Amino acid sequence: xxxxxxxxxxxxxxxxxxxxxxxxxxxxxxxxxxxxxxxxxxxxxxxxxxxxxxxxxxxxxxxxxxxxxxxxxxxxxxxxxxxxxxxxxxxxxxxxxxxxxxxxxxx
Numbered sequence: 001x002x003x004x005x006x007x008x009x010x011x012x013x014x015x016x017x018x019x020x021x022x023x024x025x026x027x028x029x030x031x032x033x034x035x036x037x038x039x040x041x042x043x044x045x046x047x048x049x050x051x052x053x054x055x056x057x058x059x060x061x062x063x064x065x066x067x068x069x070x071x072x073x074x075x076x077x078x079x080x081x082x083x084x085x086x087x088x089x090x091x092x093x094x095x096x097x098x099x100x101x102x103x104x105x106x107x
Contacts, residue, residue: 028086
């Protein structure tokens with residue numbers, strides 16, 4: 001989670017355009033869109049197809065769809081975090097990692 005103690009000083013300081021920040025930011029954004037559009041949205045097609053008619057599928061297929069749903073949700077949320085991090089990087093702001101291990105944080 002981003003804290004104001006990290007973010008506010010970066011916003012207050014003067015920033016100049018940096019080609020390196022632009023490249024890194026675009027890489028983050030591209031990776032985020034890949035996760036969202038290629039993985040999460042494609043997984044959603046399978047998951048929705050199975051969950052819309054669960055009585056037609058075996059328990060193994062339902063288990064696989066539930067596992068795929070976990071991947072879909074993870075990639076959806078992680079992609080938004082990575083896109084935000086890339087956008088901020090282009091503007092010269094470094095955001096903290098916000099979504100590294102959401103399933104294992106409190107274990």
